[in-house]
Amino acid sequence: MHARTDAPPETAASWPEDIFAILQRFDVRQVPYVPDAGHSELIERVLGASSMRAVPLTTEEEGVALLAGAWAGGQRGVLLMQSSGVGNCVNMLSLTQIFRFPFLTLVTMRGEWGEFNPWQVPMGSSTAAVFELSGIKVLRASHAEEVREVVEAAAGQAYNACTPTAVLLSQRLIGAKVFTK
Amino acid sequence: MSQANLLERRSVVSHLLAERNDAIVVGGLGASTYDIAAAGDHDRNFYLWGAMGGAVMIGLGMALAQPKLPVVVITGDGEMLMGMGSLATVSLQKPANLTIVVLDNEVYGETGGQASHTASTVDFVGVARSCGISDARAIATMADIGTFASSMQDVSSGPRFASIKIDSANLERVLSSRDGQFTVTRIRGALGYGPI
Numbered sequence: 426m427h428a429r430t431d432a433p434p435e436t437a438a439s440w441p442e443d444i445f446a447i448l449q450r451f452d453v454r455q456v457p458y459v460p461d462a463g464h465s466e467l468i469e470r471v472l473g474a475s476s477m478r479a480v481p482l483t484t485e486e487e488g489v490a491l492l493a494g495a496w497a498g499g500q501r502g503v504l505l506m507q508s509s510g511v512g513n514c515v516n517m518l519s520l521t522q523i524f525r526f527p528f529l530t531l532v533t534m535r536g537e538w539g540e541f542n543p544w545q546v547p548m549g550s551s552t553a554a555v556f557e558l559s560g561i562k563v564l565r566a567s568h569a570e571e572v573r574e575v576v577e578a579a580a581g582q583a584y585n586a587c588t589p590t591a592v593l594l595s596q597r598l599i600g601a602k603v604f605t606k
Numbered sequence: 607m608s609q610a611n612l613l614e615r616r617s618v619v620s621h622l623l624a625e626r627n628d629a630i631v632v633g634g635l636g637a638s639t640y641d642i643a644a645a646g647d648h649d650r651n652f653y654l655w656g657a658m659g660g661a662v663m664i665g666l667g668m669a670l671a672q673p674k675l676p677v678v679v680i681t682g683d684g685e686m687l688m689g690m691g692s693l694a695t696v697s698l699q700k701p702a703n704l705t706i707v708v709l710d711n712e713v714y715g716e717t718g719g720q721a722s723h724t725a726s727t728v729d730f731v732g733v734a735r736s737c738g739i740s741d742a743r744a745i746a747t748m749a750d751i752g753t754f755a756s757s758m759q760d761v762s763s764g765p766r767f768a769s770i771k772i773d774s775a776n777l778e779r780v781l782s783s784r785d786g787q788f789t790v791t792r793i794r795g796a797l798g799y800g801p802i
Contacts, residue, residue: 480666483695490661492667494666497671516656516658517657
């Protein structure tokens with residue numbers, strides 16, 4: 426897995442830490458993920474949290490099903506993935522309508538804002554539309570200082586109103602991945 | 607076509623669930639859900655009518671949320687093939703209260719009996735073991751079904767996996783509720799969780 430370059434100065438505020446604090450406040454217990462460099466700091470925090478269970482997946486759709494089971498068993502969760510993983514979830518996203526459970530996913534975007542790798546562009550370009558077609562509300566954060574309020578709003582409507590919600594964390598926020606030989 | 611040397615699915619499931627106690631039971635879409643319904647409706651039955659490939663992961667989410675309750679996933683070979691990676695995910699989490707049972711008739715019965723991969727090459731017990739689920743076995747007799755049913759109640763020694771070859775006879779469907787909200791709300795209610 427390639428790392429990204431250091432975040433540019435204006436994104437130096439620790440937005441992953443903001444997200445972690447919100448997840449703790451909403452009593453999120455299960456955190457399924459497929460790794461992405463943009464989520465690496467948050468994943469580290471989750472792995473170190475005794476109140477949370479990090480669940481590495483082989484494919485993102487597993488996480489949707491896991492969260493449905495968690496909800497039936499009385500726990501909240503959040504799915505962490507990259508935009509390319511959203512397409513892997515499509516049929517399983519039916520569960521958000523079938524069970525009307527509090528689905529929240531945080532998606533790090535690829536295929537936009539200075540992308541180097543053309544293979545990321547098709548799925549990155551359709552990520553928001555795929556969610557919307559699947560009945561998932563889409564919010565976006567593009568700057569470090571807005572991450573907290575966007576994720577807070579998303580968690581609020583997902584967990585309080587059972588409104589399935591995806592937050593897209595822009596590549597502009599995370600920093601475009603740099604490929605060097 | 608019924609085959610004499612293979613187990614009959616409804617007998618297997620009703621035997622597995624005869625003394626389920628507080629267990630949560632997740633049924634993969636299609637015949638497995640009908641089998642669970644045939645064994646008797648229960649407020650801890652998690653019937654699936656879709657989400658193919660998701661049964662084991664739903665069971666894992668439940669098992670992690672309720673570590674003191676036995677959680678049993680009963681699904682078919684086609685459904686298990688679609689979610690085979692979830693065996694790797696389960697193994698990493700080591701949910702001691704989770705049991706996975708595959709009723710393997712080697713065909714996609716719901717869609718006309720087309721051969722599945724298990725008819726010729728795939729060995730689920732080997733797959734489960736190589737994913738790291740060491741308690742993985744093939745069960746071929748009703749006596750062993752009974753022993754295994756008792757072990758499902760042990761929430762400290764899983765995860766465990768069983769592949770049971772069953773005959774491929776298409777039985778009359780026993781239809782459970784197909785209302786997902788009803789099903790989940792009922793399970794949550796049985797566990798003491800109210801509506802939002």
